[in-house]
Amino acid sequence: MAAGIKDKVAILGMGCSRFGERWNDNAEDLMIEAYVEALADAGIEKSSIDAAWFGTGIEEEHVGKSAVPLSMALRLPNIPVTRVENYCASGSEAFRGAVYAVASGACDIALALGVEKLKDTGYGGLPQRNRGSVNDLFWANASAPGSFAQLASAYSAKHGVNKDDMKRAMAHISVKSHDNGSKNPKAHLRNKINEDKVMNAPMIAEPLGLFDCCGVSDGSACAIVTTPEIAKSLGKSDLITVKAMQLAASNGREAQHNSWDGSHFVTTRAAANRAYKEAGITKPRDQISLFEVHDCFSITEFVTMEDLFISEEGNAVNDIMDGFYDADGKIPCQIDGGLKCFGHPIGASGLRMIYEMYLQMQGRAGDRQRKEEPVVGMTHNLGGFPHQNVCSITIVGKEGA
Amino acid sequence: MEVGILAYGGYIPQSRLQRSEIAKAHSWFNPGLNGLAKGERAMANWDEDSVTMAVEAARDCLADSDRNDVSAVYMASTSFPFMDRQNAGIVADALNLNSSLQTLDFASSQRAGSAGLATALQVAKGGSGPILFTAAEKRQTKAASPLEFTSGDGAAAFLVGQGKVIARLLGSHTEAVDFVDHFRGEGEAYDYNWEERWIRDEGYLKIVPSAISALLSETGVKAEDVTTFCFPVAARGVAGMLAKKLGIPESSVADNLQANCGETGTAHSMVMLSHALENSKPGDKILVASFGQGSDALLFEVTEEIKSLSPRKGVSGYLARRYAETNYNKFLAFHDLVNLERGIRAETDKKTGLTTLYRNKGMTQAMIGGQCSQCGTAQFPKSNMCVNENCGAIGTQEDYPFAERISKVNSFTADRLTYSPDPPAYYGMIQFEEGGRLMSDFTDISPETDIKVGMPMRMMFRVKDYDNKRGFRRYFWKATPADASNKGE
DSSP states (O other), rough: OOOOTTTEEEEEEEOOOOOOOOOOOOOOHHHHHHHHHHHHHEEEEEEEEOOOEEOOGGGGTOOSSSSSSHHHHHTOOSSSSEEOOOTTHHHHHHHHHHHHHHHHHHEEEEEEEEOOOOOSSSSSSSSSOOOTTHHHHHSOOOOOOHHHHHHHHHHHHHHOOOHHHHHHHHHHHHHHHHHTTTTTTTOOOOOOOOOOHHSSSEEEHHHHEEBBBOOBBBEEEEEEEOOHHHHHHHHOSSOEEEEEEEEOOOSSSSHHHHTOOOSSOOOHHHHHHHHHHHHHHHHHHHHOOOOOOSSBBHHHHHHHHHHTTTTOOOOOHHHHHTTTTTTTSSSSSSSSOOHHHOOHHHHHHHHHHHHHHHHTTOOOGGOOSSSOOOSEEEEEEEEEEETEEEEEEEEEETTOO | OOOOEEEEEEEEOSEEEEHHHHHHHHHTTOOEEEEGGGSSEEOOTTTOHHHHHHHHHHHHHHTTTTTGGOEEEEOOOSOSSSSSSSSHHHHHHHHHHHOOOEEEOOOOOOOOOHHHHHHHHHHHHTTTTTTEEEEEOOOOOOTTTTTHHHHHOOEEEEEEEEEOOOOOEEEEEEEEEOSSSOOOOOTSSOEEEEOHIIIIIIIIHHHHHHHHHHHHHHHOOOOGGGGEOOOOSSTTTTTHHHHHTTTOGGBBOOOOOOTTTTTTTTGHHHHHHHHHHHTTTTEEEEEEEOOEEEEEEEEEEOOGEEEEOOOEEEEEEEHHHOOEEOOOOHHHHHHSOOOOOOOOOGGGOOOOOHHHHHTHHHHSSSSSSETTTTOOEEEESSOBOOSTTTOBBBOOOEEEEEETTTTTEEEEEEEEOOOOOSSSSSEEEETTTTTTTEEEBBOOOTTTOOOOOOOEEEEEEEEEEEETTTTTTEEEEEEESOOGGOOOO
């Protein structure tokens, strides 16, 4: 295995727009909001940025194709700008582009920005859209919740966990995230909820009810990265560096080969294994201090806690109900409110997660600041469907950790 | 060489709309409809049309026949999904028949079903290979029309030819009379009907007897020797009146399935014939007659071969696979008889690239996947690289049809977010016993179906999407519980 990028790249600055139903803002307005914060945080001039990566998922709903919308919105001086799309990992993929550019030495300073406007469809939920001309001939008429919901039936059949226990643990996940989100001024949903409310909510895709599903929002987030040396030369100390970035894409095994049982994410396990190795982590349950995972649905977070090798397989219910992942638990998960409360503006989500890590590790997370500053944190995105997807994992941490 | 029926099959959609519910909706307007409020009518699912029903009847018919022997596919209907695209050709494609085939549609009359069968028998007499003949109907009827009550959706299929016939053709006779009891002109969705009493007295009771009498005298069979008389008309007592007039025993009059199915239009004489064959014995003489701008009459004699025909679901089997639908609004919605708010999600363009479809026709219409000749792994769809991670061989895929294979549910959901004409949309991962899997739409999931992981499923040929903008529809296969006992009452 290659040596990896551990500690080769530091975060110089980050910004994040307020997420929500931004009826009166275009994508460009959200981009500028995130960018202005990131640039001020980095303390550099626009002219120092050597290249940029632009993450957005459903571009036909807002900016259209290519990286030009980012270059135009930020009036970038004809530098290389690349648009990336990789399902819900699009934001993390923009970050990976910028990080790899710096790690390779091709750039001194690179920018990653993700944005999405999802609230211009006229209805709730993700935009209903075609899947490609051949896929449309045979793919099931599946929505995101319907695809992820199936993890529950397969998990429950495999591990013999009864449906009520699962539903209750899933409810706990959503309640916990709403508790956290209520403390975050940038979150979309800031109301507290309780388990009964979750359990009795209208059914979206069995067994997922309304509160098992994340919000749908507009938002943008931005990161500026450089080498630790340059960061220090710019006067930064207590750096947050990138420890690992891994991506795993399905190859058709889950969708077409009978060796997958439908109860877990093949890609998450592959990406997590590689990321821990790259970061030099051997006991994740003891070494990771904070998680931001892709809680598009409560069941996704549920299953992911096992696929990241934190909860033992078949045992997530116990950790979840024990409060292991609560804000005051052993390893908080979604301490900012997660996708559950931020919604999931696709291109922005991965960068929004890293933003929270960055704030928490610097003690800048306000009301929701973890008492003991996290040292090593992991973010996780899962794009697509459980049976064919991409999984992106990023580990960041304090320099030297 | 004697010619006749080699095999038969039937198909009736699962839902049975309770006629009392239709009456409840409309008797305020026309109290006379209360007289039709008994029993139930077969109601096609939103993803069924005459082609998909014909395919199901044909699969039932072909159970263990060699599909490679079929030399022609004929289909009869007055409710074809396509006016210009051979519907029989879609049926042939779904059945994965080879392309060296004659295909032909019979249309434009309630007599198209019987005429199609008579023609198929004549062609077969000329020495061609076995001919697959299907008849199916999904009639469009106006809300509150008597036809809405008396019609039903369904299909029948026959393999006809020479050799080991289960029923030999003794003869057939046609009277062509341009008696316009109803019609449907160009571009019209619904029938225009004339008075029933006139149709009965001047139509049924005059034209049909001439056809039958001619047939009986041509074949030398006496009316009293007819064992089963299939006459498809819904109007009460007409078949009995005809029998009496002709001297056919009253006990020979076949059930017209009005109580539990309804009249399946031009397919109904064929549905009744298929039904009659189910319980027939060698030596039985089955007379089937139709009515529509004249009358066709065909006479069959059942042979000893009927005893060795493999078991099939048949019309009775599908009648038993039943869900009693009490929601008439659903019927209205399925037939676009009410301007339903379907939501913005329903606006998604369902355009089909015809090049894309043609290139992938084997996959979508015949559900042909691939099997790796190197490691034996079956997969869907077929691709040029084996999905088995331990193999990955390139260019080793051989055609591997999935349509007739049984699968099991791996995971599933009931989705209320995605647009479906019949929410919730059921779908899930199905896994085929001998390899291969698919995230598949489910169909015919009744409210009483208790889907479980591990439950056996079979595939059915259905409409995948309607492109209402362009008048196109695309077909694909969907999974449904294989065991009909999962269906509630």
